[in-house]
Amino acid sequence: MKHSKKTPRQKAARAASYLFMALCVVVALFPIIWVVLSSFKTNKEILSNGLSLPSSFGFAGYAQALKIAPILKFFGNSLIIAVISTALNVFILAMAGYVFAKKRFRFKNTLYAILSLAMVIPTTALLSPVYTVITKLGLYDTKAALILVYTALSMPISLMILRSAFAAIPTELEEAAYIDGAGFFRTFWQVMMPCAKGGLASAAVLAFLEGWNEFTFALLLTSSADTRTLPLSLSYFTSQFSFNYTAMFAAITIAVLPSIVVFAIFQEQVCSSLTAGSVKG
Template sequence: MSMTTQSAARVPVEDPAPPRANRRRRRTGSPLASAVTSVALWIYALIAVVPLLVMVTNSLRPNRELATEPLGLPFPPDFSSYQRAWIEASFSTYFWNSILVTVTSVTISTVVSLLAAYALARSSSRIVAAIESVFISGLMMPVFLMILPIFYLLESFGLVSTKTGLIMVYAAVSIPFSVFVLATFFRQLPGELEEAARLDGAGPLRMFWSVMMPLVRPAIATVVVFRFVPIWNDFFYPLILIRDRANYTLPVGLTTFFGEYQTDWSTLFAGLVIATAPLVLLFLVATKQIISGLTAGMGK
């Protein structure tokens, strides 16, 4: 073989130029559109925050200042309205009743829904699919159609006008939504994770608690928040099922509170701040998990 042939054999053959379609660059939005979007979002945030700020500032001012200058600033702040709302208006009773009912019912419904959703997501049986359909059908049941049988059921067990009966009702009506969300997240998890845990000697409970639960944490946070808020703000069920004022939750307690303190604006604002503060705190703590839960799977 000649030297020319050997040199030609050593020259690497260049790959053909990639097609133009594969060389497309990622388009980016224009700076003007980004600026307009940012300004619109900040305006929306300001509109949403201003009423909360007015409520907080007016709760720290005496009534005589609210009558002369409704939009003034609290200098110096006056916390006596919180004392009147918490002690004299029985807001402490309403607040702790709402905390007990909401936290307990959300905890029960989340635990039950986690176990049910995991079993439904990991089974391909037709019977299990039918059971899941029964769970999901609870989302289509109107609240007003359920109240009469619920009332007679609780009355037969002696649970009318008790916090236990209200907790059971809230936990039951929260399960369909929670099962739907959690089962969807469990189905997105690959089965190889369970096979690897099984090879390591993990049992079903250990596999569920140590492997699957941490992976669906965003879904759990989403379920907790989306059930905590409507239960905390619910007025219908406590109005029908609770007769004893000592067992009132905040929404029902607010109605009597407004009637008794309709001329005491500072105390009214303080009561509204007390009722709103747990929701604001919950969103501040769980915002990251909520966003992760709502956007999970979008990039797939």
């Protein structure tokens, strides 16, 4: 078969699409690259020409950052809180997503709609009630408080992703497990969970990023270095009359790298979950 030649209009449209994609990549990567390069500059270089390359590549800014703020302590707190809240979020909402996708009960759609509406509630509207509940429970300035809050914050999006993931699994697999004598929990754990690994990975990545980058509740519910998280370390690099930009950009680089690494590792699972249910077989 002869390949038809593309018309000038088609070539122009294709070139425009590539140009648009390249522009999106530049817009997405430029802030990250700029922050990383700025972490190797001096304050003078940053203030004189923010777009120039650093005169030399050294780790003085990172050494200053570690000396000014308890970054390693905050890093450990963030890691503990984000990992535990992600595990709780995914495990609890996986069971909820499975029930909403595969079981029938009264008011199922109504209950799902109410839980999904939590996604549109602004964070500022939650500050006062969450603070009141946490203080009455005696959990103020504890890691447990942030773990509970972060587990709940990711609930709507995790429920939506996991419900779709379980809905895409053929019902015959579940029925075969019940015929073989498996109970609800065994069917859920040994049959349904492995089949929904793409959705589980997507929900876990989004929940981890939410817990890792969250600032408002970490500031509201903590007051000591033993419980504060990495985003709060940036306040150490400002004073009344000056900013230590080099150390601050180094701290920002340390803070964002784990998010980039986690997404890069699980990128394939995240992308596969987005197409779950589009092809059956």
